[in-house]
Amino acid sequence: MTALFKILTETVSTFPVDSAVRQCFACCEVLQLLAAARLVFDLETCRRSCFVRTAGIRNFIFRSGATTSRSIKSSYDFIFIKWIGYSIKASNMKKLTKNLILEAGKDRRQFLKLAGYGALGLIAGGIRPLLGQSAAGQHGDAISKTGFVPDLDISLVSRPGELAIFPGAATQIWQYHAEVIKGDKHRVVNLSRSYLGPIIKARQGEKIRIRFTNSIPEKSIVHWHGLHVPEAMDGHPRYVIPEGNSYLYEFEVKNRAGTYWYHPHPHGRTGPQVYGGLAGLFLVSDTEEQSLGLPDGEYDVPLVIQDRSFDRDNQLLYISGNRMAQMTGFLGDSILINGRPDFTLPVSTTAYRLRLLNGSNSRIYKLAWRDNRPLTIIGTDGGLMESPVSRSYVFLAPGERIELWSDFSDSPVGYETALMSLSFDGGRMGRGMMMGGGRGNNQTLSNGAKVSLFKFKVTRSVAIRKSLPQKLSEVGAIQEHEADNYNRPRQFYLNMGHMQGMINGRVFQMQGVADEEIVQLGTKEIWEFINNGGGMMAMPHPIHLHGKQFRVIERQGVKHHGYVDEGWKDTVLLMPGERIRILVDFDDYPGLFLYHCHNLEHEDMGMMRNYYVRGADL
Ligand SMILES: [Cu+2]
Numbered sequence: 001m002t003a004l005f006k007i008l009t010e011t012v013s014t015f016p017v018d019s020a021v022r023q024c025f026a027c028c029e030v031l032q033l034l035a036a037a038r039l040v041f042d043l044e045t046c047r048r049s050c051f052v053r054t055a056g057i058r059n060f061i062f063r064s065g066a067t068t069s070r071s072i073k074s075s076y077d078f079i080f081i082k083w084i085g086y087s088i089k090a091s092n093m094k095k096l097t098k099n100l101i102l103e104a105g106k107d108r109r110q111f112l113k114l115a116g117y118g119a120l121g122l123i124a125g126g127i128r129p130l131l132g133q134s135a136a137g138q139h140g141d142a143i144s145k146t147g148f149v150p151d152l153d154i155s156l157v158s159r160p161g162e163l164a165i166f167p168g169a170a171t172q173i174w175q176y177h178a179e180v181i182k183g184d185k186h187r188v189v190n191l192s193r194s195y196l197g198p199i200i201k202a203r204q205g206e207k208i209r210i211r212f213t214n215s216i217p218e219k220s221i222v223h224w225h226g227l228h229v230p231e232a233m234d235g236h237p238r239y240v241i242p243e244g245n246s247y248l249y250e251f252e253v254k255n256r257a258g259t260y261w262y263h264p265h266p267h268g269r270t271g272p273q274v275y276g277g278l279a280g281l282f283l284v285s286d287t288e289e290q291s292l293g294l295p296d297g298e299y300d301v302p303l304v305i306q307d308r309s310f311d312r313d314n315q316l317l318y319i320s321g322n323r324m325a326q327m328t329g330f331l332g333d334s335i336l337i338n339g340r341p342d343f344t345l346p347v348s349t350t351a352y353r354l355r356l357l358n359g360s361n362s363r364i365y366k367l368a369w370r371d372n373r374p375l376t377i378i379g380t381d382g383g384l385m386e387s388p389v390s391r392s393y394v395f396l397a398p399g400e401r402i403e404l405w406s407d408f409s410d411s412p413v414g415y416e417t418a419l420m421s422l423s424f425d426g427g428r429m430g431r432g433m434m435m436g437g438g439r440g441n442n443q444t445l446s447n448g449a450k451v452s453l454f455k456f457k458v459t460r461s462v463a464i465r466k467s468l469p470q471k472l473s474e475v476g477a478i479q480e481h482e483a484d485n486y487n488r489p490r491q492f493y494l495n496m497g498h499m500q501g502m503i504n505g506r507v508f509q510m511q512g513v514a515d516e517e518i519v520q521l522g523t524k525e526i527w528e529f530i531n532n533g534g535g536m537m538a539m540p541h542p543i544h545l546h547g548k549q550f551r552v553i554e555r556q557g558v559k560h561h562g563y564v565d566e567g568w569k570d571t572v573l574l575m576p577g578e579r580i581r582i583l584v585d586f587d588d589y590p591g592l593f594l595y596h597c598h599n600l601e602h603e604d605m606g607m608m609r610n611y612y613v614r615g616a617d618l
Contacts (some may be wrong), residue, residue, distance in 0.1 A: 033169040033408055077112070089422060125568075147252045150209035152202060153182035156222070158264070158278055163195050165341065169314045171195075174216050174276035176262075181211070188216040194339030196304055196359075197262070197280025202253045204286035210249040213222065214241050220273060221247060223265035224282060224547065225399060226381055226570045228254045231591030234546055237267035238510050238592075254588075255549070256473075257289035258383030259302070259355040259401040267508060267608075271330060271361050271600035275318050277302070277339070279359050289384060292469050295353040297572035299464075301345065305361045305396070305453060307332035307445070319601065322501050328539070329362025329601040333445045335453050343454040351407040351466040353378070358396040361600040363447055364573065366538055367402070368393040376468065379403030379523065382549035382568025384473035397542035397573035401599035402564065403467050409459050415458040423450040424560070427539040427576050447540075475567055476552045480583050482524050489526035489581060490516060494574065494597065494607070495535045501607025507520055508608040513592065518609045523589045526553065528581045532575035538576035545570060545611075546593040547583065553581040571598055590615040 038531050077444045156178045162170040177195025178188045189199040202208055219242050223235030229251040232239070244385040260282040264273040275476055281302050294300070309332040317332075319325045337343035358365060367375060374390045381401050388405060396402055408415070426448030445451060480486065495502045506514065519525055527550075529543050551566035557578040565572070596608030 002327065006240075051505060056565065057452050070179055075278040081443050086337060100291055104271050127268075131440050133520060140233065146248075148209060149574065150250065150353050151183055151206040151210075152180070153209045154188060154200065155179045155181055155213070155486075156197075157209045157213045157215055158222075159219055161195075163193070163339075164320070165195075165339070166310070166314045166337075169422055171310065171314045171316060173279050173316070174273065174591055176278055176280050178280075186388060188518070191302075191338050195277035196253050196339045197278065199281045199283060199302060200262070201283045201285070204253055204255065204257065204284055206253050208249070208251060208253060211246060212249060213246045214243055216273070216276075216278075217243050218269060218273075219243075219266050220247070220264045220269075220278075221266055222262050224249075224251075224260065224262050225544070226255065226258070226260035226359070226401075227251070227282065227549055228549065228588070230589050230594060231239045233548070234593060235265045236592065236594060237265055240248075240266045255284050255286055256383035257286040258379060258381070258568075259283060259403060260359065261357055261359070261401070267510065267592075268604050271604045272318055274359070274600055275308070275316065275330060275361055281355070281357065283355075284383075288473060292384075292472065293466070294378075294420070295466055299348075299466075300349060300353045301354070302338070302347075302355045303454070304357045305365060306337050306339075307334065307361075308334050309333050314617045318499045325602045327496060327499065327537075328447070329599040330412045331363055331445060331447055332360075335451060337454045345456050346459040348410050348460040348464070349411060349413070349458060349464040350462050350464040351409065352469070354404040354406055355379075356396060356404065357400050357401045358594055360396060360398050362602070364398070364424075364542075365453065366393050366424045366448075367396055367453075368420050368422050370418040370420050376405040377402055378468075378472055380404045380439075380567035384475075384568040385564075386473055386475040388472065389564060389566060390470055391562065391564065393562050394564055395424075395560075395573055397540065397571065397598065398600065399542055399544050399571040400573065406456075406467070407468070407526045408456070409465060411458045413458050413461050416455055417454045419453045421451050421453055423451075424448045424562075449590060455586065478583055479524075480526060480553045480581075483526045483583060484520075484523040485525050489528045491528045491530060492543075492595075494529060494531045494541045494543070496539060496602065496605075496607070498606065501602040501605040503607060506609060507606030508596075511592070511610070511612075513610045513612040519586050519613055521586055521588075521615055524583060524585045524587075526580060526581055526583055529572075529574055530579040531576055532579075539602075540573060540575050541607070542571050542573045542598040543580075547589060547596045548584055548586075550582045550584040553583055555580045586613050589613065 004400045049186050094106045117607075148345075156176055158176050159176060161170065161175045163173050163175075165171045173195040178200065180188050189201065189203045191199065210222075212222050219240040221235045221237060221240045224233070225382050233249050239247065261279060261281050263279040264270055266273065281304065283302070307330075311317050319330050334341050337345075356367070369375065372392075374392055375394055377389050377391060377394065378384060378401065384403070394402060411417075426446060492503050493505070495505070500507050504514070504516070506512075529541075531539075531541050549568040549570050552569055552572060555563065555578060556567070559575070559577075563573070569582070570584065574580055590613045592612050594608055594613055596603045
């Protein structure tokens with residue numbers, strides 16, 4: 001064993017690992033090395049704050065002080081700096097990690113075996129590029145050392161590909177591919193003729209392992225939108241991995257049954273990567289939902305709505321160099337459903353559960369039936385509502401999901417209807433980009449333009465009758481008076497300006513957290529978001545919190561009726577002039593999480609910040 005790992009091993013024996021440190025896996029890369037070397041950890045029970053461990057390792061380093069060689073000293077520096085983990089220039093990191101590699105490289109094979117996949121996935125900085133390829137074949141052996149026993153073990157790869165979306169030339173895309181390594185093979189469902197990633201199906205309480213490999217030619221990382229997971233599993237952009245490298249996700253599914261999704265989250269490149277095709281649904285079921293007997297199988301239909309623009313050669317067009325278009329966000333002139341244009345859903349004369357996701361970069365849909373029947377809503381971002389609600393139209397902003405109950409039992413075979421997006425005021429900058437030589441009719445489709453999204457055609461008569469349950473779930477009353485900051489809600493002002501997106505006047509910083517963005521684990525808080533941007537910058541902003549489902553307490557300044565705020569939410573739309581108060585329970589998982597505008601171009605322009613959940617012991 002190299003000197004480096006001798007020291008790492010000694011760390012375990014001299015450090016107070018019995019308490020916090022043995023339990024820490026989520027935040028510290030060095031301990032992940034130790035974990036991979038079978039030196040114990042327990043991801044699930046890690047509830048300590050980084051700062052405790054930071055102080056601990058500092059003491060260890062100072063106390064031990066042993067430096068057998070220059071490179072080992074650098075390794076210490078590396079450990080130390082990584083542990084502190086908040087500010088180091090990339091060049092320095094490269095140098096330090098190179099030293100670490102050199103030292104370990106005396107017995108590279110042993111290092112790889114020791115480090116294993118589990119460590120590779122989470123080690124930051126320059127280590128990954130050196131080890132990623134070599135470790136690719138070591139999943140089985142190395143992963144078994146993490147102690148995590150998954151119910152479902154999946155490999156997930158993002159890679160370039162091509163797809164015949166239109167007649168003629170195939171379209172170059174980026175796509176997620178998944179495969180079940182262990183567990184029920186039917187938990188990964190591929191959508192036919194789609195660039196979208198497969199639907200991953202899980203049950204509440206299951207342990208999921210996802211071995212993500214990034215094979216697109218830029219850095220990426222996967223965010224599980226809406227899932228309540230520990231910080232290292234959430235896909236924060238600080239965990240991006242370069243092409244050819246892997247990241248290991250292991251978490252328990254704690255969410256209620258519902259329609260969640262996954263997509264890339266590298267800072268500054270989320271918009272283009274999602275646009276290129278990287279997105280997929282993550283469906284969760286639970287016993288409460290299953291007892292309802294809702295439409296399932298072919299009558300449970302996922303519908304991902306996205307807008308795209310294509311050139312004459314069928315290739316995707318994205319914003320390039322047009323900063324004003326970026327301020328608006330990308331707006332395409334073709335609507336695609338599950339990755340397919342001109343989509344028609346053939347239906348039978350019975351009830352359907354329609355799971356709609358707005359997977360668009362910035363386009364908002366004002367959903368309504370063409371035949372004027374009301375929309376019957378049974379679920380929102382965080383799963384089923386307490387009872388169905390009826391609306392004549394519903395806004396669905398990027399990132400939001402809604403589930404509809406749609407019964408065609410009274411419609412004759414041959415009947416056709418459509419889901420529309422009605423016209424609305426999408427803000428001063430809601431006009432789409434001008435397409436030079438685009439495919440369709442070459443006209444821009446503004447945010448708020450009326451458009452038919454997709455058709456329903458009744459093609460078959462069946463005798464299946466389903467009645468809509470009037471009680472769907474236990475959601476419970478909103479207990480805002482229980483908030484720890486009931487009399488002083490945190491306020492977050494959303495603004496665009498100077499070609500940047502800002503929250504309380506700040507743009508995104510990778511590890512930056514302002515005092516007003518630190519919350520205490522175990523508290524409930526009211527957060528208030530205010531979209532008062534007027535004039536040229538009057539734009540809608542859908543706000544998303546990572547890692548949490550929350551409840552909407554109230555809205556102010558609302559001029560329409562298209563919101564469904566009754567259920568659990570992780571993304572809420574604020575039209576210009578609106579403010580919203582939400583109740584968030586920080587009951588679990590300390591660490592650094594994101595909140596941001598889910599207009600992906602706004603997000604990429606910095607309208608994103610960290611919030612930090614401080615451990616209960618500090
Ligand atoms: Cu925004």
